[in-house]
Amino acid sequence: MDETRGRITRDGIRIYEAEDFAGMRAAGRVAAQILDEVAPLVQVGATTEALDAFIEQRVGELGAVSATIGYKGYKHASCISVNHVVCHGIPGPKVLKDGDILNIDVTVILDGWFGDTSRMYVAGALARKSERLIQVTHDALFKGIAAVAPGNTFGDIGHAIQSFVEANRMSVVRDFCGHGLGRVFHAPPNVLHYGRAGTGPVLEEGMIFTIEPMVNLGRPETKVLADDWTAVTRDKSLSAQFEHSVGVTATGCEIFTLSPAGKFHPTWG
Ligand code: MF3
Ligand code: CO
Ligand code: CO
Numbered sequence: 113m114d115e116t117r118g119r120i121t122r123d124g125i126r127i128y129e130a131e132d133f134a135g136m137r138a139a140g141r142v143a144a145q146i147l148d149e150v151a152p153l154v155q156v157g158a159t160t161e162a163l164d165a166f167i168e169q170r171v172g173e174l175g176a177v178s179a180t181i182g183y184k185g186y187k188h189a190s191c192i193s194v195n196h197v198v199c200h201g202i203p204g205p206k207v208l209k210d211g212d213i214l215n216i217d218v219t220v221i222l223d224g225w226f227g228d229t230s231r232m233y234v235a236g237a238l239a240r241k242s243e244r245l246i247q248v249t250h251d252a253l254f255k256g257i258a259a260v261a262p263g264n265t266f267g268d269i270g271h272a273i274q275s276f277v278e279a280n281r282m283s284v285v286r287d288f289c290g291h292g293l294g295r296v297f298h299a300p301p302n303v304l305h306y307g308r309a310g311t312g313p314v315l316e317e318g319m320i321f322t323i324e325p326m327v328n329l330g331r332p333e334t335k336v337l338a339d340d341w342t343a344v345t346r347d348k349s350l351s352a353q354f355e356h357s358v359g360v361t362a363t364g365c366e367i368f369t370l371s372p373a374g375k376f377h378p379t380w381g
Contacts, residue, residue, distance in 0.1 A: 118132075118318070123313040124301070125292055125299075125300050125319055126294060126299065126319075126320075127317075127319065128318045129318065132225075135223055136320060136357065136368045138223065138225065138227075139221065139222040139225035140367075142171075142175075142220050142227055143218050143219065143220045143228065144370060144371050146167055146170045146174070146218050146220070147375075148372060149166075150166055150170075151233060153166055154214070154234070158235070159207055160194065160206050161206075163192060163203065163216065164188050164192065164203035167218055171218075171220050176222040177222075178219070179220060179297050190217060190218050191203075191215075192215070192216050193214060193215040193343075194208070194212050194214045195350055195351075198285055198287075198288070198326050198351040198353070199217070200341045200343050202339060209236070210235065210236035211237055212234070212236070213378075214232070214234075216230060216231065217230030217353075218230070219297065224295055227357055228355060228369070229357060230324065231371075231376055232250070232377070234246075242350060244280075245329050248276075248280045248282055249282075249325060250354050250376070252277050253323055253325055253356065255276045256269045256305070256323045257367065260360060261315065261365065262316055262362065263315065265309075265315065266304065267304075267309055267310055268310065269305075270308075271306075271307050271308055273305045273323075274307065284332060285325075285327070285332050285334060285351070286332055287343070288324075288326060288343065289304050290303030290304075290321055290322040290324045291321060292319070293321060301321070305324075316360060317360050317361060318360060319360045320357070321357075322358070323356060323358060325353065326352070329351075330347040330348075330349025331347045334346060354376070355369075356370075
């Protein structure tokens with residue numbers, strides 16, 4: 113892209129154009145398709161490194177490049193966050209057991225555009241409290257997405273998510289946020305998943321960013337383990353996350369990372 117084209121708002125947020133949205137659509141679709149394809153591999157007895165190996169292979173086969181391999185020294189094509197891991201779980205020899213819930217987060221680069229999405233999976237049987245956490249987290253993401261329209265603010269998005277989650281007696285993680293993206297992985301603004309309506313930068317047509325709420329059954333505090341990546345809940349409570357990459361349109365928003373197979377939620381087949 114010609115970086116002199118388009119403009120940057122006072123808040124440092126890039127405004128993209130129609131052909132840029134086409135690039136995001138293609139990149140987002142690849143990331144979402146890979147999350148569809150990995151679903152049947154999420155089984156009791158599978159290792160998270162086997163899931164990651166499949167993801168890395170499919171990224172290449174689909175003509176994309178992993179955005180996470182080599183990012184700040186990270187070595188894997190996905191983050192896989194099991195049970196009380198909030199985000200940035202590192203794939204490894206860990207074997208999934210019955211009832212484990214996990215977030216798989218994939219970011220690809222296709223033709224220079226970044227597609228970033230994550231969703232929840234279960235190995236074996238989904239326990240009732242896990243299902244409730246996953247449902248509330250999923251619905252919280254869509255409450256945030258419903259607040260995306262020109263003239264609304266980023267605070268409106270955070271407020272929509274936080275008020276819904278807390279009404280369901282769960283907590284929103286404060287230590288990690290969504291982010292602008294496009295031709296880069298992480299750009300302004302920080303997209304907070306909590307906040308006050310009417311605060312923060314005003315949304316404009318052409319903005320592109322992720323919304324990726326992390327929700328805990330217990331308290332919101334997290335800590336990062338000695339590997340410098342894995343973030344866990346301090347109280348060891350279960351955590352869930354869903355992520356979409358979206359763009360602001362004239363009337364609302366376009367979701368670039370919808371599941372081509374309609375499998376975004378673990379109970380949807
Ligand atoms: N995909 C994550 C996000 O949603 C970032 C992962 S960075 C990594 O922003 F290095 F941990 F992979
Ligand atoms: Co992201
Ligand atoms: Co992500």
